[in-house]
Amino acid sequence: xxxxxxKTVEAIDPAGEAKGAVSERLDRAREKFSGVVEGMEKKxxxxxxxxxxxxxxxxxxxxxxxxxxxxxxxxxREKVKQGYDSARKNLDHLGDDVNEYVRDNPGRSLLIAxxxxxxxxxxxxxxxxx
Amino acid sequence: MQPMAERGSTADxxxxxLLPEELDWQRLVRSYPLPALxxxxxxxxxxxxxxxxxxxSALAGFAADTLTESVNQLLGKEVL
Numbered sequence: 001x002x003x004x005x006x007k008t009v010e011a012i013d014p015a016g017e018a019k020g021a022v023s024e025r026l027d028r029a030r031e032k033f034s035g036v037v038e039g040m041e042k043k044x045x046x047x048x049x050x051x052x053x054x055x056x057x058x059x060x061x062x063x064x065x066x067x068x069x070x071x072x073x074x075x076x077r078e079k080v081k082q083g084y085d086s087a088r089k090n091l092d093h094l095g096d097d098v099n100e101y102v103r104d105n106p107g108r109s110l111l112i113a114x115x116x117x118x119x120x121x122x123x124x125x126x127x128x129x130x
Numbered sequence: 131m132q133p134m135a136e137r138g139s140t141a142d143x144x145x146x147x148l149l150p151e152e153l154d155w156q157r158l159v160r161s162y163p164l165p166a167l168x169x170x171x172x173x174x175x176x177x178x179x180x181x182x183x184x185x186x187s188a189l190a191g192f193a194a195d196t197l198t199e200s201v202n203q204l205l206g207k208e209v210l
Contacts, residue, residue: 023137089210092137095164098163098164098167101196102159102163102166103159105139105141105162106155107139107141107144107156108139109163109166110145110155110166110167111144111145111161113174114177116174117171119172119174119177119178120174120175120209121156121174121179121182122179122183122186124175124179125179125182129176
């Protein structure tokens with residue numbers, strides 16, 4: 001009887017060892033897997049933070065560009081307005097001067113205007129021969 | 131000495147001769163200066179377009195005659 005039981009113990013032991021080894025490997029694989037998952041989570045988190053930072057920077061740059069563009073637009077608008085006002089004043093002055101000159105020299109003004117028109121008509125006549 | 135405007139310049143006298151006497155053109159020009167100028171320019175333009183070369187040659191002929199007469203008077207005999 002004792003011989004038989006020794007044989008049984010010998011037969012059971014390798015199975016237990018194998019089970020232990022498998023379980024140990026499984027545990028190691030689980031640990032590795034959880035390590036990989038943790039690493040991936042960290043990386044994803046890092047990427048997300050980076051993207052958030054980049055987004056923030058892009059937003060700030062866009063805001064700065066918008067402010068700069070608005071300032072430039074305002075400056076350009078002011079310049080155009082000043083130029084327009086100045087040109088209008090000059091035209092008003094010119095109109096006043098012309099009116100004054102025509103009132104002072106009616107005949108000469110009419111003859112000058114007619115002569116200018118005559119020359120223009122002669123020049124724009126083209127190759128007409130009639 | 132009277133100012134030019136009151137005396138009437140050569141241009142005023144020329145226009146007085148050219149335009150009808152009933153037309154008070156000086157009053158009209160003083161009342162509407164810019165339209166008067168525009169009208170004169172348009173009139174001149176159409177005149178130049180339709181009869182430009184004839185008027186230019188007539189003026190050139192007149193100028194040549196005047197010049198010839200002046201030179202002849204200056205020299206005391208008919209050289210041209």
